[in-house]
Amino acid sequence: MTHLSEEQLILHYYGEAEGQSLTAETHLEECTECRAAYGALQRVLNVVDGLPLPERAPHYGAQVWARIAPQIPRRRRRWELPTPFRWAALGAAMAGLLTVAFLAGRFYPQARKPVEMAKAADPHAGERILLVAVGDYLERSQMVLVELANANPKHPLDISSEQERAADLISESRLYRQTAEHTGDTKVAGVLDDLDRVLLEIAHSPSQLAPQDVENLRHRLEAEGILFKIRVLNSNVDQALAPANDAHRL
């Protein structure tokens, strides 16, 4: 009896015997020696299989993207016009801007001038403007997150609109975060940082979410407690703005 070679046993193990699998199977049933050799091969490869493999979360791909994205150049979609047209468009925009500035200067109510000047002299005006902007930013972020947190987890979900808004918010958040860091407001900077991370994750998720993904996203939002943090921060902003608003009403 001709025994199976080691190569034939390996091919048989991997199912690559190309039509000879049945012959090998029959031979293994009849030949004790080859059966023992095949058993030894299986044991060795089973041991190799037993080496542990660390699992990666379902959103691992989004994490990888977040790490490499800064090194991937982005196309500027709004500048797809040929170069001469770009200059023409820029010229038209500048002319428009000048006209608006001229008309604003001519027709802006003169009576309000002193108030505006007083405002400009107010050292807290800049701070209040920033607070209003942060409040608006937090409210818009909250709306995106609330929509996702309240989504029905039993149905697939298209989040492309939320993703677009999240991407816009991400580009805004940097300024607020930097300002908070600059003024030493670490709590605000921390919340903005957490919010930024959540928005980044939403913006980089697949647009179509399966029911399970919707459920996972809701759980993550709950686990982060981000909506609560935003509400607290937003109410602090409102409180800080309240005296200024009252004075304005008077």
Next chain:
Amino acid sequence: MELTDRAYVAKARSGDADAYRVLVERHSRTLFRLAFRMTGNEQDAEDVVQESFLRAYRQLAKFDDRASFGTWLYRIAANCSLDLVRARKRRSEQLVAAEPDTREDPIASLPSGDPSPEREALSSEVRERVAAAMQDLSAAERTAFVLRHFEGMCIEEVSRVLECQPGAAKHSVFRAVQKLRRALEPVVGAAR
């Protein structure tokens, strides 16, 4: 309907970074698995995944549309892993030459972390032997074996990743299995 890799590659080539994001998200986990099997180290595998996607992006113009993007990516990741393994080996040799007593435990190249049931199932001696046996495979043998055994690729696909004839890929798998058998049979027999 979900677009194919090919459609996203075409968009990414024309500068659409979001299309490339889809490809990254689609293939990251598979690539991590391959990189981990090749390098035997979690952090190295993470680095390989990132480097592979960056290399792939830079070489996107060279990608042949008729080929499978996944296979092409595997080839890049396998090469990245091999570069890293070779560099690590060189560093380790230099370290051994300088300080013979600080040699790394072969098991140290296995992933650290909490012990899982599978990890505990293998005695430390067997694990050491498996890790050492895997390290002893040549670059081609290691790649061919990982792709065939762990990733379930057929010989034909393995040969495409290795850019060699199917016969050569088949022999790389043979040699890898033979070496593993020789190294592990005594310890597997004893462990039974």
